[in-house]
Amino acid sequence: MAEPNYSADEMMTIAAARLLKNNMVCFVGIGLPSAASNLARLTHAPDIVLIYESGTIGTKPDVLPLSIGDGELSATADTVVSVPEMFRYWLQGGRIDIGFLGAAQIDRFANINTTVIGPYAKPKVRLPGAGGAPEIAGSAGEVFIVLRQGARTFVETLDFITSAGHLDGGDARKRAGLKGKGPSVVITDLGVLKPHPETRELELVALHPGNTKEQAIAVTGWKLRIANTLETTPPPTQAELETLRALHARTARAHGNAAA
């Protein structure tokens, strides 16, 4: 098989973008979720409503923001509200369809850690912390997660749960009183995982072209379940690739060295 003309990260971003539909209201995390959301907006979902926790609603950045509150997000937004209003009226108020999150670590029930590696009081690695994620994970209609799949990211036991996925599985979220349905899909550089309808444990449901389930199993910190029918992600179209690369190129130019 010939080397593909795209990278694993590009495939991941494109696969994530495809899950977003036109007219969805999407609360976007910085980094991979932001790239995927804007790719969706620039391809098949021109009317998607993108919201960043900095207060920018209906934003249409021409280049990817480096921070959650870049001037580009404000300048291209339909409106900019205060951060308390954002969390109170828009997120907690139940106005968000999709919360789109990244993660440092995830477990089999799609619970997320972005707080610490090691004990909380004396961490080995102090990560940035919660930000808006816990309440996005709680209040958004459903949650998409995108992160690279590897031994340090897909772990058996999280040192800290920052944002609730399906907790310990089954109907645990509902019992805990969470309003949103929680993570419905996890997109990685290897493939796509979805929670099992009953147990809510993540199952590998699709592989991106050229990857094998053995690869996915090998880098997953728990015994990864594989769906009965394992799909193959259609490879990036030329249009998707060109749009994504143009977006990254514009971004690199705009941000100078920082994004080079």
Next chain:
Amino acid sequence: MAEPNYSADEMMTIAAARLLKNNMVCFVGIGLPSAASNLARLTHAPDIVLIYESGTIGTKPDVLPLSIGDGELSATADTVVSVPEMFRYWLQGGRIDIGFLGAAQIDRFANINTTVIGPYAKPKVRLPGAGGAPEIAGSAGEVFIVLRQGARTFVETLDFITSAGHLDGGDARKRAGLKGKGPSVVITDLGVLKPHPETRELELVALHPGNTKEQAIAVTGWKLRIANTLETTPPPTQAELETLRALHARTARAHGNAAA
């Protein structure tokens, strides 16, 4: 004694205006408080900050508003905020020095009724109700009250307490957990009343020129206490009268028939 060249209402408004100091932040009720506050602004207190519950902060109307949310209040304000923000951040937040209220009825402890005459469930007269007054009375640093003194307004027992004055007297406010000091003065068409330092029962402390304490006693629905030293309000100055009359004349012209 010659007929005075001013009316009792004019004297009342002028006496009320004199109590306001430059740089005070005053939360203004519609009607008499609004007239007195703007007279103060147009005479000795040009930098007084006037706030109306409609969200208008630092407003400088050229004519008196007919409603609490006239366009004139918005157009001349330093800023206009939402009504929830007004009540949350500005009033409850403790940013108001003086709450300036009118009243339909008042009792000896300066409690106010603007809700019903007669029983609540089947009122003889249904008054407009609370509006912003209860929380103004509770949260403003102190409260000024202006109303005409008469048998129907100064009553022995209120049918309904809408806005807390000194409740049943003494340190009742403090015990009830109210933040503000409550009513510190009541200005009427006859004179000025202040709560006794300990009992907090209203005492007549000043009479406007030409009035007698017997008049005040006669129209008060409880046994009115008179201060040991009973002052006489200085009569309106020519400047005060001219400013007030010009304000009323501008207002009548602006509002057409409604205010004629």
Next chain:
Amino acid sequence: MAELISLREAIAGLIHDGDRVACEGFTHLIPFAAGHEIIRQKKRDLALVRMTPDIIYDQMIGMGVARELVFSWGGNPGVGSLHRFRDAIEKDWPAPLTVNERSHADLANAYAAGASGLPFAVMRGYVGNDLPKHNREIKSLTCPFTGEVLAAVPSVRPDVAVIHAQKADCKGNVLLWGIVGVQKEAVLAAKRAIVTVEEIVDALEAPRNAVILPHWVVSAVCLVPHGARPSYAEGYYGRDNKFYSDWDDISRDRETFLAWMNRHVMSTADFADYERSLVGAQSKQVSHG
């Protein structure tokens, strides 16, 4: 998603008998045209919510639209009583009206809590006030940190919010400015929202932090120029103070009120027709007395 439809369609499709309906507008931008259309379509058993029920709610109550009124100040601003409101409360005419009375601070907080997806709001209020004796919805709550006792009030979460705004764009994004009251909160607290606007423009060209309701929180946008009259729309027209004053006479007597409503609201097709009927009445010097 906002549909750009006629006010008649919006009221017919989005407000059902028995609904909890909040027509908001704090003196400014009061949705008179929408209120008239609710009356014209003979909606019944509505629980009406509004901080400042004024003439439009007086008309709705007098025409038998309401079963319940949630409010915090009911009067004709700058004029005096609302006679239909009083007649309903004092004399059960045209029908008994359940009164759910609150303070402004309460309702403002309750709308904000509704918009925030919370079941209740916490506030400093009602101390020494008699309302909690008559309204069991007003409760108290102890701060888990300081032990202070505060008031707790239930959120307002209407089935439908109805507001008037200055502008919408062709997608249905709405812009309002000036005294904005609790309109944003009312819309965000409600399941459905109807917005009448002075004009529909290609682009809102709003200042950066303006009060905007995105099209996806609005159910219907209806073009109704003058739709707030006799209230006002900053940037468009002033308050018709004479009408507020005249209303005192029109509404004092039941028969005069009904005759006026029948002639100007029930017999007119829409708000433009209503405005024409008023001009006709004025030119004939009809006495309201």
Next chain:
Amino acid sequence: MAELISLREAIAGLIHDGDRVACEGFTHLIPFAAGHEIIRQKKRDLALVRMTPDIIYDQMIGMGVARELVFSWGGNPGVGSLHRFRDAIEKDWPAPLTVNERSHADLANAYAAGASGLPFAVMRGYVGNDLPKHNREIKSLTCPFTGEVLAAVPSVRPDVAVIHAQKADCKGNVLLWGIVGVQKEAVLAAKRAIVTVEEIVDALEAPRNAVILPHWVVSAVCLVPHGARPSYAEGYYGRDNKFYSDWDDISRDRETFLAWMNRHVMSTADFADYERSLVGAQSKQVSHG
């Protein structure tokens, strides 16, 4: 009442050792100049509050200003870790730092509650989250109407709020626009407030519902052009992304960090002097590595 004074005077007069200080700015309008002046004046034992401690708090923590950090996301946006923040938490350098960690929604609500004169805020949050196990300030509360259990968090009520804004007028009224974060809430929640601004104008000429802080809620207004750099001020200058990237190298090593701070902050008289020192460093191609 706002005094128009120098930043040096404002920090000297209004911030005392041991104070609880909130320097706010959500990516936009971060008060870097004020933060530097706090470092320059060697304030100590501050409880620092900030939703998104970034480079300026990294500098303050590394220079030993803080005893406690209240925060909800600590990182170098778009770059990675904050090395001084991590060194303080992981290795107690230069001193142990008490961590009072919350979520964004919590702190946003807590500032709003502080501005509202309430001792606590109610929110939907922290379900299934491990923070309440480590932070005893996060409690729960039962809705008196529905029985739902919600999170209760203590208000933020700083001694001093410090923000940067675009404009003030000569009376000290302040206007900001764009991403306004929690700045208004921080100022209104605080006992004292210091605002640095890009320019002082005769009249703000603000849109009707703009974000304005009236002069009587601000203690000091200080003219500091570029005072938010390397953050940005919409309408004035963009974000210096290269500086954010460079900071990763400058701050990784304790000695390099201290040398940089001593040269550019401790040895400069004010923010203008600091900016000149950076230009000098760049022109000499100083390596930060």
